[in-house]
Amino acid sequence: MRQVSLPRTLGELWAVLQRQPHSAVYAGGTDLFVKIRDGQLNPESLVCLERLTELQGVQDNGDELFIGAATTHSKLIVAESVREHLRVLVKAASVLGSPPIRHMGTIGGNIVTASPAGDTLPALYVLSAEVEIRHCEGSKRIPINEFIIGPGTVDLAKGEILAGVWLRKHQGWNLSHYEKIGRRKAQACAIASMAAVLELTETGKVKRARLAWGSVGPTVITSEGVENALIGEQLSLEVLKNAGTMLDKAISPIYDIRAGADYRRMVSKAMLLRLNDYACGTTY
Amino acid sequence: MNDQNFDNKNTSFSYLESRPLHIGASVPRLDAYEKVTGKEKYAADYYGENLVWAGVKRAGVPHAVLRGIDFSSAVKVPGIVRVLTHEDITGSNRQGVIRKDQPVLVNDKARHCGDAIALVLADNKESLKEALDLIVCDFEPLPGVFDSEQGLRNGAALVHEDNADGNRLLKGEIKTGSGSDAYKECDVIVEACFQTQSQEHAYLETEAGWARLLANGKLEIVCSTQTPFRDRMEVAEALGLDPTLVRIIAPYPGGAFGGKDGVTVQTLLGLAALHSGGRPVKMWWNREESFVSGTKRHAALMYYQLGAKADGTLHFLDVRLYFDTGPYDHLGGVVLTLALEHAGGPYRIPNAQLTGWAVYTNNPIGGAFRGFGVTQVTAAVEQVMDMLAQKLGMDPVKLRLKNATKRGDRSCVGKTMVCSNGLVECLETLSKHDLWKQADDWKSSAGPFKRRGVGIAAAMQGSGYGPVVPDYANAKVELTSDGKIRVYCGVVDMGQGNASTNLQIAGSILGQESGQMELVLPDTDRTLPSGSASASRCTYTFGNALIGAAETLKQRILQRAADLFMASGPHEMALIPGSVRHLPTGREVPLFRLVKFFQDSERIAVHHFRAPVAADNIGVSPEIKLHGLPHTLFSFGACLAAVEVDELTGAAEVKRFLAVSDCGKVLNPQIYQQQIHGGIAQGLGYALSEKLEVEKGRILTTGFSTYIIPTASDVPEIDSIAVEIYEPTGPFGLKGVGEIATNGPLPAVANAVADALGIRVFESPLTAERILEAFASNGRQESSI
Numbered sequence A: 001m002r003q004v005s006l007p008r009t010l011g012e013l014w015a016v017l018q019r020q021p022h023s024a025v026y027a028g029g030t031d032l033f034v035k036i037r038d039g040q041l042n043p044e045s046l047v048c049l050e051r052l053t054e055l056q057g058v059q060d061n062g063d064e065l066f067i068g069a070a071t072t073h074s075k076l077i078v079a080e081s082v083r084e085h086l087r088v089l090v091k092a093a094s095v096l097g098s099p100p101i102r103h104m105g106t107i108g109g110n111i112v113t114a115s116p117a118g119d120t121l122p123a124l125y126v127l128s129a130e131v132e133i134r135h136c137e138g139s140k141r142i143p144i145n146e147f148i149i150g151p152g153t154v155d156l157a158k159g160e161i162l163a164g165v166w167l168r169k170h171q172g173w174n175l176s177h178y179e180k181i182g183r184r185k186a187q188a189c190a191i192a193s194m195a196a197v198l199e200l201t202e203t204g205k206v207k208r209a210r211l212a213w214g215s216v217g218p219t220v221i222t223s224e225g226v227e228n229a230l231i232g233e234q235l236s237l238e239v240l241k242n243a244g245t246m247l248d249k250a251i252s253p254i255y256d257i258r259a260g261a262d263y264r265r266m267v268s269k270a271m272l273l274r275l276n277d278y279a280c281g282t283t284y
Numbered sequence B: 001m002n003d004q005n006f007d008n009k010n011t012s013f014s015y016l017e018s019r020p021l022h023i024g025a026s027v028p029r030l031d032a033y034e035k036v037t038g039k040e041k042y043a044a045d046y047y048g049e050n051l052v053w054a055g056v057k058r059a060g061v062p063h064a065v066l067r068g069i070d071f072s073s074a075v076k077v078p079g080i081v082r083v084l085t086h087e088d089i090t091g092s093n094r095q096g097v098i099r100k101d102q103p104v105l106v107n108d109k110a111r112h113c114g115d116a117i118a119l120v121l122a123d124n125k126e127s128l129k130e131a132l133d134l135i136v137c138d139f140e141p142l143p144g145v146f147d148s149e150q151g152l153r154n155g156a157a158l159v160h161e162d163n164a165d166g167n168r169l170l171k172g173e174i175k176t177g178s179g180s181d182a183y184k185e186c187d188v189i190v191e192a193c194f195q196t197q198s199q200e201h202a203y204l205e206t207e208a209g210w211a212r213l214l215a216n217g218k219l220e221i222v223c224s225t226q227t228p229f230r231d232r233m234e235v236a237e238a239l240g241l242d243p244t245l246v247r248i249i250a251p252y253p254g255g256a257f258g259g260k261d262g263v264t265v266q267t268l269l270g271l272a273a274l275h276s277g278g279r280p281v282k283m284w285w286n287r288e289e290s291f292v293s294g295t296k297r298h299a300a301l302m303y304y305q306l307g308a309k310a311d312g313t314l315h316f317l318d319v320r321l322y323f324d325t326g327p328y329d330h331l332g333g334v335v336l337t338l339a340l341e342h343a344g345g346p347y348r349i350p351n352a353q354l355t356g357w358a359v360y361t362n363n364p365i366g367g368a369f370r371g372f373g374v375t376q377v378t379a380a381v382e383q384v385m386d387m388l389a390q391k392l393g394m395d396p397v398k399l400r401l402k403n404a405t406k407r408g409d410r411s412c413v414g415k416t417m418v419c420s421n422g423l424v425e426c427l428e429t430l431s432k433h434d435l436w437k438q439a440d441d442w443k444s445s446a447g448p449f450k451r452r453g454v455g456i457a458a459a460m461q462g463s464g465y466g467p468v469v470p471d472y473a474n475a476k477v478e479l480t481s482d483g484k485i486r487v488y489c490g491v492v493d494m495g496q497g498n499a500s501t502n503l504q505i506a507g508s509i510l511g512q513e514s515g516q517m518e519l520v521l522p523d524t525d526r527t528l529p530s531g532s533a534s535a536s537r538c539t540y541t542f543g544n545a546l547i548g549a550a551e552t553l554k555q556r557i558l559q560r561a562a563d564l565f566m567a568s569g570p571h572e573m574a575l576i577p578g579s580v581r582h583l584p585t586g587r588e589v590p591l592f593r594l595v596k597f598f599q600d601s602e603r604i605a606v607h608h609f610r611a612p613v614a615a616d617n618i619g620v621s622p623e624i625k626l627h628g629l630p631h632t633l634f635s636f637g638a639c640l641a642a643v644e645v646d647e648l649t650g651a652a653e654v655k656r657f658l659a660v661s662d663c664g665k666v667l668n669p670q671i672y673q674q675q676i677h678g679g680i681a682q683g684l685g686y687a688l689s690e691k692l693e694v695e696k697g698r699i700l701t702t703g704f705s706t707y708i709i710p711t712a713s714d715v716p717e718i719d720s721i722a723v724e725i726y727e728p729t730g731p732f733g734l735k736g737v738g739e740i741a742t743n744g745p746l747p748a749v750a751n752a753v754a755d756a757l758g759i760r761v762f763e764s765p766l767t768a769e770r771i772l773e774a775f776a777s778n779g780r781q782e783s784s785i
């Protein structure tokens, strides 16, 4: 039997963490409890972050949005401001797990788990998200790609928690796309995924582009090569195919129980071609 | 809870709105309310004071001599009651149905990773887990057999040294007409090899049970099972007990699909209860243990040659089947035999050479699973039928219609089909459906990077046990002392709804509504032996017995009432809800009054029914006959899958599905549709995503995050149409509906994918990866983009 603490304020949280330095924090528990059941983790006690108001919900801070780490995916995808400014994140979080998992799981949990397959991560990368780390003495902000170090590893010291993510509101993207390839339509871990945000001119030329792939490397993969190959071009199969050739060097997919490395390689490039669906000039 | 009185377990439905029980009406399932409100007590819900938890140490190695078991540290764990090994078993220590070759606890060697080595009894789950981890098995590894073809080769490691046939559990050979020689007379021949995978039953409720030894020596076992009456004999023999001292009580299983067709926890629980000092014992496998130890649908390798005349008349079939039965005969021979019987599908094929092997391996145990061998061969024959249609340039529906068996025709094993046969009606209904008629329009309106295809498949499914093993049921119906009608179900309802249908049958005959009905679930002490819940037989066999019992009781009630009213005879009396009415005068006597004029011995009516068997001798070996060939009653079906394939990912999505089935008359349309829908969902999982990864006998996908069953969003809208042909031998004209729908999805989907892409994937499941690989290696991807 493990003790579970449910602090309501950050003050209480720091006190608990000080008293029980060997406890594990969690929010929805949808990753942590799976690992405890598997025997991968065996924390002495648990601290739940769910009741900390500071970690809950989406705040509009002028030019930026702050999404509290303990915000569940189902809350995230209905938040007005997120829907307006961060469509790619909404698309990604909408296909994460299934309704019950989205009700329990949080964006903070998804980030700290740092799975290469984490669905919100490619979206957060292309949106240049910054994470806010807090500890009893203060806080700091670092870019998400610096926070996530490797599969399952983040730059978080003892006594620190992830407070939330900061995202710029007006990023000017007029095409937001997320595709996840799983073994079934819901409750499926990504075999490969791709988030893309593009700014297209009125004539359909690519002005700016940010793309990121999940599940094809130790962490989320981005490729300036691919992005540069798109910039200045009219979206077309030809252009997208050509850009895909740049991906080969960037990704390092593995073989696992869900799919082979070759398949991951093939579909990473193939997913790019889907952007051609947007080529007709309408934006999404 | 030790004094739990099972005799009180009569379910009554008087708290629900009372409903008329008419044959043919969609009466809501009478088990639904208790189940959705969480009130229904499953085998896993039994606890009790002073409970002992029992758990199993599994081998964890696929093939190894067991030199010793060291449990010296395990017994020192606080809270451990006992550690038991094969040395504590005084019976045969063997279980199984035909060949009893599975040890309860291993005494010589481990033959698969899930073999049970030791049984631990503990005061609580934590101690149990700790002790299990501390048991050390001294194994001497042996080379293993992990592939059925390889298992038959000379020099292969032997799974059972004492088996005269090496790794061959059963070989079946059937020749009709001129057999293989007929290929010379064909104008067209198609040839293919198909590989189908192991499939996990994936029931919601894993294997569970509860047992206790009473002071009078009676062993009571409550368990999730399809086969209470067979379990009693198996448990008694394995443990060396008098079968009359073993009582099996079978609540509703939370799903079974064949995986509980035989012993899972029963004997282990019995053994534990014999050593728990009178304390009740509970065992409940977790999901991983269920995967590792439970049975699977046999993986199959199937070589097919199908030949026809230029006009599409089928002429010749050559089939070789290799079924991976794992280390034990969990009905593996019977599964193979059913596969042989259905290898040619529901078609007339005058010349056939059918050969099959059920092969022992060190893989997980192959066993019973909805469809029971028919699912595998249907996948093969329905795909070669499409290949043949393509080669002949013939419409696939027309090719099937041309060769469809009708009553009086012979199946591919030479058996004359005597039961009602609605195959032609199924195919014609399908061909008139919009999904078929408008297939071309639908296919041509695919969006970017999508290709669409429409595929069909036909199937038949034999029901019952075949010509030798008696397929019987004994129904018992009681007019209770308070005037209710109590039905004693001898056949398990594992979720398919037959318990509810039984009440509908008895209620409609006895003129009672649901509020007047009571139910007793299978219990070897209270209900009568009625065979297993399997083989699409439950309502057919038990229903026939039940009609007899209900009619007998009805006559008795009407006669007694007629005597009371001094009526001229029972024809003047009618049963109405709760009462008997004298029709000429309208006078009534409530059943609770009338019953006072009954002696206890009159209140109960029983009736025995034994299913008819094939009368013709088709010249197969006695061994094959014993394993169930041929059947005499068949259900039929035709189905259609409309599939969209994504060219970029290879993912096949089933957009629509149509099933037209002939299962005789439908007693309850709602329950009928649930069986069809469920069978299709399970069949689609088999077709597209369910892939048990086994590496050298070890299962790598031991849970639902890697073993991918369909979710609600993966199952499309289903159109299901019943072609209700009256079956004269069935209760109210019914045939079995439990299995037929599972057989069509894989071949229909594979045919649709072939239709969409022009390439065929011969190995199931048709994962996106396999489809994309086939598509890419075909070089077509380039040209299409």
Ligand SMILES: Cc1cc2nc3c(=O)[nH]c(=O)nc-3n(C[C@H](O)[C@H](O)[C@H](O)COP(=O)(O)OP(=O)(O)OC[C@H]3O[C@@H](n4cnc5c(N)ncnc54)[C@H](O)[C@@H]3O)c2cc1C
Pocket (backbone or CB within 6 Å): A024, A025, A026, A027, A028, A029, A030, A031, A032, A033, A034, A049, A069, A070, A095, A096, A097, A098, A101, A104, A105, A106, A107, A108, A109, A110, A111, A112, A113, A117, A118, A119, A120, A160, A161, A162, A163, A187, A188, A189, A190
């Ligand atoms: C059935 C199922 C399906 C799933 N499907 C998907 C899917 O499709 N896509 C996907 O990406 N994921 C999926 N997941 C994984 C999981 O649901 C998500 O990663 C979810 O976002 C995790 O959030 P959580 O709050 O439940 O995490 P928790 O389990 O509470 O925590 C996860 C980890 O993060 C740490 N942590 C959590 N919050 C903080 C914080 N604020 N500060 C510091 N550390 C913290 C915990 O200590 C733990 O190590 C699935 C999980 C399950 C069980």
